[in-house]
Amino acid sequence: MDCLFCKIVSGDIPADVVFDGERTLAFRDIAPKAPVHILVVPKVHYPDAATVAAADPALVGELITTAGQVAADQGVSEGGYRMIFNTGADGGQTVFHAHLHLLAGTKLPW
Numbered sequence: 001m002d003c004l005f006c007k008i009v010s011g012d013i014p015a016d017v018v019f020d021g022e023r024t025l026a027f028r029d030i031a032p033k034a035p036v037h038i039l040v041v042p043k044v045h046y047p048d049a050a051t052v053a054a055a056d057p058a059l060v061g062e063l064i065t066t067a068g069q070v071a072a073d074q075g076v077s078e079g080g081y082r083m084i085f086n087t088g089a090d091g092g093q094t095v096f097h098a099h100l101h102l103l104a105g106t107k108l109p110w
């Protein structure tokens with residue numbers, strides 16, 4: 001399957017990885033929209049977050065737990081952060097491998 005984030009998971013495409021877990025991987029977004037902008041993905045391919053939730057609800061929890069751990073590692077837990085799952089084209093999703101955006105490091109505008 002020709003999936004960008006599957007290739008990052010497999011190591012075929014390089015990424016700035018900040019967390020490598022059993023079932024989740026976190027790496028810096030290549031075009032950050034905030035001082036801290038990290039993507040958390042399941043290592044197994046699912047097209048979007050709702051599909052992950054339907055197939056493996058525990059894995060959604062692991063994505064959020066990973067984001068919380070990464071936020072702590074990045075020193076932004078206290079200041080706060082935002083977690084976003086863009087879902088589908090109208091939701092702004094452009095890469096169809098489920099991913100959680102972790103945004104932090106500034107007062108987010110909305």
Ligand code: AMP
Nearest residue numbers: 015028029030031086092093094095096
């Ligand atoms: P979305 O628009 O919600 O599907 O988010 C996809 C995100 O992937 C965007 O924020 C992109 O900047 C990011 N992105 C695209 N290619 C790469 C890459 N090779 N490494 C890291 N992040 C990427």
